[in-house]
Amino acid sequence: TNQLTIAGRTFNSRLMTGTGKYPTIETMQQSVIASGCEIVTVAVRRVQTKAPGHEGLAEALDWNKIWMLPNTAGCQTAEEAIRVARLGREMAKLLGQEDNNFVKLEVIPDAKYLLPDPIGTLEAAEQLVKEGFAVLPYINADPLLAKRLEEIGCATVMPLGSPIGSGQGIKNAANIAIIIEEAKIPVVVDAGIGTPSEAAYAMELGADALLINSAIAMAQDPVAMARAMGLATEAGRLAYLSGRIPIKQYAAASSPLTGTIK
Amino acid sequence: TNQLTIAGRTFNSRLMTGTGKYPTIETMQQSVIASGCEIVTVAVRRVQTKAPGHEGLAEALDWNKIWMLPNTAGCQTAEEAIRVARLGREMAKLLGQEDNNFVKLEVIPDAKYLLPDPIGTLEAAEQLVKEGFAVLPYINADPLLAKRLEEIGCATVMPLGSPIGSGQGIKNAANIAIIIEEAKIPVVVDAGIGTPSEAAYAMELGADALLINSAIAMAQDPVAMARAMGLATEAGRLAYLSGRIPIKQYAAASSPLTGTIK
């Protein structure tokens, strides 16, 4: 089988999505289904503050089938992120996921590029691991930082392809490839993917999973794009397992001719 | 519906594959099925000479479901290609496709890069159109040549992504995008695609279809790669129709926070 396992829990899809930025809650529901995903990340702060589009989240998705991944979006320091992570665990319980100790850790002091703080992220991760969380930290694609986070017990690392919501694609493939090569925990590429080709490419590099939100939620047709991203994630995984042809400088005929008709 | 129509004939898949280069005929059969394709190209000369792997082609595929696209691989001049195209029409009749007038036109004097001759291709295309063929010419991605071929009545143009079998991917996307923008006939990207991400990318550019052979047949697991290519072609098409997010220089939060918990 070809399943994704994170912190001992197994999933049938390697695509994770989100709940934010959709035009309507119905579009969000249909998109989540169309994507085939089994993990959906939720901004804890947004739910707590009953921000628009997050009032009926408990009823909006089938939390028996979808694993909730609380995230600490909006936290600028390690302290904030730790506090919000704890709230996330309570939120998961309210949704009936008693044993859900997952947290997508975001420590983002930068409002312009929404890039994560490596030092604050490491500090918060250390504390949250101690408290028994399965920590999925959002990081810049720094192989040494990824290694450090693995060593202190994180469940995954989530390097970014390019800034959140930018749709620039995978701008640092070389570093992501090194992270994948060195990691013993799953590597989830998060942020920046804008198209299915970019999703497939990340999977072909050997990523274990992807998290895609803006590219789906803000597409002109989110439901169709969700389906496209699901297909592309699977295509990229299959290709990674199937052994691509080597790249050659010269041509090699598809239809070699051993004889000819003169 | 989202079907591909070439020369008045409609197909449910936008991926075309081939019969050459597979390790066994069984692998070829399973890969064609796994890809979901409805068009398979066959090198006429190879069949005529009963080259290895092409003896039982009549029985190998279900020609009631798969449309045969004879190709003129191995022809170095317009004259040769015209002659082989006529043989291809006879071959289609033997397979029970009485009305099959398709021909994938290849005029390739160059053995190293297998790049097509624009002058010979144009000459052969003019003659074959006069003889009633639906001509699908294999060309370098030259927008003016593509326009010329459309004007003389070709059914499609088939610009190459990179040299045949090289697996280099789409190396001339700018020109292919211009061809797509200007063409009123379907544009089929042919040759060079090595991975599903490259297949999806070509479709996202707006290509109407793809022809992929080596990347499937010579993968370590051709059947799985065939499936991956089918999924990626569909994903790319869906994305093209779904309206991707714009590319931004700066970030845009997936989970905007209008309120905060202090």
Next chain:
Amino acid sequence: TNQLTIAGRTFNSRLMTGTGKYPTIETMQQSVIASGCEIVTVAVRRVQTKAPGHEGLAEALDWNKIWMLPNTAGCQTAEEAIRVARLGREMAKLLGQEDNNFVKLEVIPDAKYLLPDPIGTLEAAEQLVKEGFAVLPYINADPLLAKRLEEIGCATVMPLGSPIGSGQGIKNAANIAIIIEEAKIPVVVDAGIGTPSEAAYAMELGADALLINSAIAMAQDPVAMARAMGLATEAGRLAYLSGRIPIKQYAAASSPLTGTIK
């Protein structure tokens, strides 16, 4: 020595520039000097019609030092281009270049992308070679067309990097590299270069020379950009001759340490 020879004539710079699009004639004069170029292309039609900025061309440059390369810009057919090429020869004589039989051949029916017509270019080239011209044809980067033009006696081929004035850079490096590999005549990359890095890159690929106009003339500081392009052309040529380091997947220390201080 490291000189450029075209049609038996030798030059000390591998950069060619133009006269169009400059804000003032003084800027043009200074930019030509700053670039270090010895070949300047001139649109014959523009001079003939005394278009703005082209009135005083005879006096504007030192035609004892600068070789004039008449071009057939604005010609949509082979016939027009042949006629304008002949006018160009007369124009060169008026400038005192009695033996100047050079012509940059442009046959461009397409107003949007200004891409050349391969068929019309080939026809015009055949005629002009017969008439004793040193023909420098502007072409899409099609290796087979380049080969054909070489066989009929052209002095160079001038493949485009991307559409004229687009500043997109070298968008078809794979095909240009094949043209360079196969050609026995000089290969001049023409059109599309926007920055010195792109100029250097084309030279590193092995191009024999570059023609750059818009990127210089329309920069905010044309004279400084002209100097930058001259330096980059030389840097790229030097690098091509100097044997670059191989690309490695892994690191290799700049400062290997055989001993350590403990």
Next chain:
Amino acid sequence: TNQLTIAGRTFNSRLMTGTGKYPTIETMQQSVIASGCEIVTVAVRRVQTKAPGHEGLAEALDWNKIWMLPNTAGCQTAEEAIRVARLGREMAKLLGQEDNNFVKLEVIPDAKYLLPDPIGTLEAAEQLVKEGFAVLPYINADPLLAKRLEEIGCATVMPLGSPIGSGQGIKNAANIAIIIEEAKIPVVVDAGIGTPSEAAYAMELGADALLINSAIAMAQDPVAMARAMGLATEAGRLAYLSGRIPIKQYAAASSPLTGTIK
């Protein structure tokens, strides 16, 4: 004027080179001169251990003209790097540079990719700044880490283009561009550059300077490549200041024709 100022000291070249990896000491001497550089980095540990090629360093270069930049290559921890930095200061004094407090800080626990440790680098930088060093830290291209290092008082940041000696070029341009946009201290792109086009590209992005060693020292002709790198650095800087043309999707004629000759 267009000079580079680091920690209050001004230089006339924006290219820095090294002393390692050259085939002979004479080649190193000539290459340093050909490059036009005024800063040369030296591995302190290598000099201390009198490793091959580093015996006569005091006499090899004219330390009245060349500013010595001691580096901590070979240090795996903050502690080691701090110790070696102090040795570097002594070394500079022996060369007659009494007021040279520069140190290129490398903390590299990873032997395969030679990537720097962000945490250890930050720790060492904090200590060295306290001790009065002008600290030039070698870092992965992480904008938040760069900001942190600026805040604690580093003299520059030196983000890597790709792994040391790999010649892969600038693989993370998006992050480097963000670092440049946000930094108030000079940004020096260090490691990975293989060709002049890549050097020019980094400067066009707005980098203040470059450090290039392997690509020069290990080229087949180091002296010529050194000259090429010097020219390219200057070309890239000039282009950055000159205001490049915008990138357009469509063409724009170099020689617009307002009238025609019929």
